[in-house]
Amino acid sequence: KIKCHYCGYLTQPPDKCPSCAGIDLKLIGAGTQKIEEELRLLFPHARIKRMDSDAIKGRQAYDMLLGQVDRREVDILLGTQMVAKGHDFPSVTLVGVVDADVGLKLPDLRSAEKTFQLITQAAGRAGRGDITGDVIIQTLNPQHYSILHSRTHDYDGFYNEELTYRTELGYPPISRIIKLEFKSANESYAAEAAKTARDRIRSLVKGKGIVILGPAPAPISRVRGQYRFQMLLLSSRREELRRLVVEGKNAVEEKYGRKCKVIVDVDPVNLM
Template structure:
C-alpha cells in the first residue's frame, strides 16, 4: 500500500484503497510518521527550491484519465510548464525540443532488485532519460543522483557507452548461465491462503525436481513473490533455468501444470520477481 497526500493508502496493483491507521498494527504506537521518496514528495521539495516554477507531474495518479499522457506532454511541449516531474514514463520516446536539463533521481534504485536484468534496466533508463535533453538547438545537461557511481551500469550509461556495458554484462550473464545463454521459466503459484500457496508451491517444486533429475539444481524456489499478495491472492514463484528448454517444457506438459488455473507460466519473463 502506498500513502497518498489525499489521506489514503492505495494499492497500485489492485487499486484497493483504505484509510491509514491511527495506531501501528504491530506495536500499537500512535507515533506514526510518513516518509516518502515518490513523485509527490519530490514535487514538495521542488516547490521549496523553485517556488515560482510552473510544475506538472506525470505518474500513475495523474494519468488515469483518457489521453492524460498526451495532454500533459502537449502542455509541457507548448511551454505551459517549466518542470515535468514523473516516473519512468517520462523518460521514453518523447521528443521535446525545449528540454535543456534532465535530472535522474536515485538512478540506481533498480540495481537493488533481485533480478539479473537489473543492470540492463538501469543502463536503459539512464540512456533513455538522458536522451531527452538537448534535442533542440540548445545543448542539454544531465544530472544523475546515485549511491553507486562506480557501478558499470551507471558509468557506461552516463557516457552512453553501449559497447563497454555490453562487454561487462554479457560476461556476467555467461559466468552464471543467465539468458541469452539459457532460458528461464517462471511459475507463479496462487492461492487464497498463505499456508495453502506454500504447500502447493513446494509440491510443484518437488515434482519438477523429481522429473528433471540431474537438472534439478537449476530450480530455484519456491519463494514469495516480491508482491506477495494481490487481490486477496497469495503468490509464490519457482524459477527454472535451463540449457535445454524442450526438456523443461516436456515435463511441464506431462505434469499438466499448463492447464492449472492456479499456476501462471512465463517463459523468459521480463520480471523474475
C-alpha cells in the same frame, strides 16, 4: 489515506506508533508527490506538472499534459518511468534522474540492464532541440558498471561486462530460464500448488544440467487480490525444460483445477 497500488490495501495513516505509542510521526520517502512538494518550495513560481499513475487518469489526461509540455506551458515535469519513454521534448535542456540505482536493489537478474536502459532513455530526453542538454544522475552507487556506462552511452561496454556476469551465473543468453508463477486468491493454495509442481519436476529430473530455484513468494507477493508464488528453472536443454514445465503445470491442474492459475513465462523480462 495510504494505499498499496499492487494489492489494493487501503488504510488511514496511524496517529501514533503501534510499538511505542509515540506521536512524533512524519512522512518520509522520495516518491513523486514528495519531490513535487520540495520543488514547489524551491521554485515557487515555476509551473510544475506530475506524470504518474496517480496524477494521470486515462489517455485524455495524458495527451493533455503532453500538449502543455509541447506549448511550453510547463517549466518542470516530474514523474515515474512514464516521463522517460520515447517522448520528444525539444525544449527540455535539463534532465534529472532521482534514485537512479533503486532498481539495482531488486531481486531481478536484469536489474543492471534495466537500470542502464532507464538512465539512457531518460538522458535522451535532454537536448533534443537546438540547445544542448545536461543530465544529472543521483545515485548511492556511482561506481556500478550500469551507472558508469550509461554516463557515456557505452552500449558495447555495458554489454560486455553484463555478459561476463551472466556467463558466470549461467543466466540468459547463456542458458534458458522459465518462470512458473502460481496465483490464487487463497495464499495456501498458491503455496501448495508451487510445491506440487516442484515435487513433480524433481521426480523427473535426470542427471545434471537442470537448476531449480524456489518455489518462494514473488517479490511482489500479492497483486489485485491474488497471492503469487514463483519458481525458476534454468538449463541450456530447451526441450527438457519444456517437458518439465508441462509436467509441473499438469500436476497443479490435476490437483487444484481452477483454484490456482499457473503462468509459464519463458526467458521472463520481469521477475518481480
